[in-house]
């Protein structure tokens with residue numbers, strides 16, 4: 477796998493970053509990019525693909541000096557990449573090896589609420605939880621992370637994050653780069669603040685209500701990474717896995733790249749750009765073309781649109797170096813970028829069964845904080861709804877909905893920009909902005925087990941900026957969350 481190092485299998489992580497600050501205060505991009513291993517599946521008798529994920533604590537050598545106390549899944553930091561095809565049934569044994577309750581949520585996945593891994597599916601210390609569902613959505617880059625009540629930010633920050641890649645036949649037929657870790661490269665981008673002893677700092681006074689903003693950037697747990705490129709076209713699966721930081725991705729020579737996919741799958745056609753924002757939880761698949769022998773850096777650039785008083789807190793005040801790409805003198809050239817990719821979202825003209833409005837303010841949605849025992853509303857199976865989401869607050873937020881992928885109809889009454897033209901499950905809302913989102917709810921589940929919608933700046937989610945809904949069959953009523961699990 478190119479210059480990739482393997483993940484540590486327990487105890488001290490075996491990957492080691494020699495990254496350090498150069499004289500200009502920027503990180504040296506001189507450590508081979510780690511590639512998260514692919515999770516191995518065993519077939520169970522019933523025909524499901526079975527995966528085993530063990531949540532554990534450990535120590536990880538992130539930089540020179542002391543190792544960092546971290547959490548990981550089947551390793552000391554981050555998690556294996558799960559891959560499944562549309563139509564396959566997966567069964568995932570999640571063993572909680574921590575000393576406290578946690579959960580694992582499959583972000584972006586359409587699945588029954590009881591399998592969703594949200595705050596109503598906690599896994600107690602020492603227990604194993606085994607959700608099972610059939611993957612039924614287009615090929616996409618999804619991910620997984622804890623979603624335990626009130627502690628999502630903490631548990632995710634310590635290192636419990638992995639990718640879940642969905643494949644399908646339509647996408648296989650396109651001829652895109654698909655060799656994992658070589659020309660189809662996962663990039664889990666996180667910021668971390670490390671103290672003088674190399675331990676994670678979780679709350680910085682400066683970051684105020686956004687939670688933590690760190691100035692060390694990790695990609696797949698690598699500080700100061702580079703990737704040796706061996707093909708002309710490389711597909712990068714970018715995930716903003718930070719708790720609060722936003723990235724405005726671009727390359728050091730301002731080259732353009734093709735955005736081919738967003739949260740829920742491929743766009744209808746590639747879009748050439750030289751900058752791309754991702755807020756926490758959002759994903760993008762991009763294809764970059766390289767010339768033999770060249771070196772170019774992926775960075776995050778200050779954003780002119782998101783500056784002002786909040787510039788520093790947005791993490792946009794400084795240019796950040798993220799990853800260096802070093803192209804070989806000869807590059808294989810066997811993949812293509814087709815002019816047409818996936819199906820465009822089709823909800824713009826649909827019959828709308830209900831419109832709802834969501835106003836985001838300080839730690840609340842529509843003036844209410846998250847309550848485990850309150851289901852905010854029910855939607856009807858088989859219907860399309862339009863949700864209008866407004867950021868009425870002085871801070872940046874974003875908005876994520878479980879179970880569905882949505883179509884952005886408008887942004888402040890205008891047509892969405894090209895990077896919001898495909899299926900999305902998370903959108904950035906800068907101060908004062910208003911989005912109209914259309915979504916179709918296809919399968920009812922238990923009226924007593926809700927899905928979540930929330931801000932994906934994780935401290936905001938934990939502080940209460942979250943609500944709950946259920947998907948109801950015809951004639952069914954909103955249920956009540958079963959008592960017996962006190963999280964308050």
Ligand code: C2O
Pocket residue numbers: 581583621623757876878928930932
């Ligand atoms: Cu990525 Cu409700 O979560």
Ligand code: CU
Pocket residue numbers: 872873874931932933936937941
């Ligand atoms: Cu928020």
